Amino acid sequence: MSAPRIGVVGAGAFGTALAVTLARDGRAVSLWSRDREQVAAMRDGRENRARLAGVVFPENVSVTAEIAEIAESQAVLLCLPMQGLRAFLATTGRALTDRPLVACCKGVDLETLTGPSAIMAEALPGSPHAVLTGPSFAADIARGLPTALTLACREDRDGEMLQRLISTPTLRLYRTDDVTGAELGGALKNVIAIAAGVVMGAGLGESARAALMTRGYAEMAKLALLLGARTETLSGLSGLGDLILTCTSAQSRNFRYGMALGAGTGFDPSVTVEGAATAKAVSNLAKKLDLDMPVTTMVAALVDGRLDLSTAMQTLLSRPLKKE
Known part of the structure; x- marks a missing residue:
């Protein structure tokens, strides 16, 4: 055979x-x-x-x-x-x-x-x-x-x-x-990985990265569940597992790209960074669904050059206090 x-x-x-x-x-x-x-x-x-x-x-x-x-x-x-x-x-x-x-x-x-x-x-x-x-x-x-x-x-x-x-x-x-959950987990974690890279590149520290990852995961789940995904999919390999890997390793192109944004340094334009385009697409989708996704919106604005790092950080930190 x-x-x-x-x-x-x-x-x-x-x-x-x-x-x-x-x-x-x-x-x-x-x-x-x-x-x-x-x-x-x-x-x-x-x-x-x-x-x-x-x-x-x-x-x-x-x-x-x-x-x-x-x-x-x-x-x-x-x-x-x-x-x-x-x-x-x-x-x-x-x-x-x-x-x-x-x-x-x-x-x-x-x-x-x-x-x-x-x-x-x-x-x-x-x-x-x-x-x-x-x-x-x-x-x-x-x-x-x-x-x-x-x-x-x-x-x-x-x-x-x-x-x-x-x-x-x-x-x-x-x-x-659960194709919807697997797809969205894989897509959205790249956006959060860019944001985590920004945090580390800007020197904001490990505690800030942990907070960003946690709130980013909540944001991922909010969109995915709205579109019909299952909770267990988002907490599995294609969601939480991939999020942990890409937000904590410099092997991740999305994380390295975010670090360059946070540090204000250049990044090789020939390297494919899926999260950059995904941030723009998901930001547009969130608007269409009238869904608040502050981390994704911030990343999309940073990628497009519509927002500088200082303003982005201030915008996130000045959001109203609320229940987790």
């Missing part, structure tokens, strides 16, 4: 890490990038030096720029930036019709104000789809360090199949049918 084949769309650090760890566990993996120069470099060097240097590709990882090769897979992991997912599926997605799709991005689309599951369902309504999210860094996954993630899928049969296909001895997947 031949090994299952998995397609990974997007050769960033996370997509590369998933490709490597799945291949080590015996899968045949096709790793896709639209950048043909990147594909040639990865084929020649057998590593992704630009995104995950030092991690050697197993023999059963093939690198391709042909989407037709990905379409032959039993499942396709979409490891693309959230703001690029809709465009990719609109222009290239037809080749993946009827393939099970797993979105590995975290965020809210700026134009539709929806998460990845809605975008996949609209673009390819005949394809089973799920969302993979939770506390994880690409470097840890690639090194084979133990990692637990949430696989969110509304259909139990599809979810069980994907859980078996993607799980490895070091990558443990927990399944849920």
Whole structure:
């Protein structure tokens, strides 16, 4: 019996890490990038030096720029930036019709104000789809360090199949049918991670970060529950677990970006910071829902340059006293 084949769309650090760890566990993996120069470099060097240097590709990882090769897979992991997912599926997605799709991005689309599951369902309504999210860094996954993630899928049969296909001895997947909660937990924690970074970059201290994380989590839960999520999802891996990781580690791009904002230093514009766009999208969604989300609103204003740090801090600290 031949090994299952998995397609990974997007050769960033996370997509590369998933490709490597799945291949080590015996899968045949096709790793896709639209950048043909990147594909040639990865084929020649057998590593992704630009995104995950030092991690050697197993023999059963093939690198391709042909989407037709990905379409032959039993499942396709979409490891693309959230703001690029809709465009990719609109222009290239037809080749993946009827393939099970797993979105590995975290965020809210700026134009539709929806998460990845809605975008996949609209673009390819005949394809089973799920969302993979939770506390994880690409470097840890690639090194084979133990990692637990949430696989969110509304259909139990599809979810069980994907859980078996993607799980490895070091990558443990927990399944849920609460796609809304899993998506929003993964998206909103990036916004709070930026805010936590701002606090630390501005030198406000660990106590302030703890307070920010706690109030940020309350804000996450308020929006998610309003949109139909379940409380236990927000308190699980895809919510609280991911929040703790990204608010406390400099491996988090969102946290590092927030630190740069707080310290008033520059940040590499080539680095994808999902929480920046998500803050804008969720701020707009909160206005639409008439929902008070002060941390998200502050982050969106800081990212846009509509608010300076001193004013942002003063605005938060001067809010009316109330019950927790």
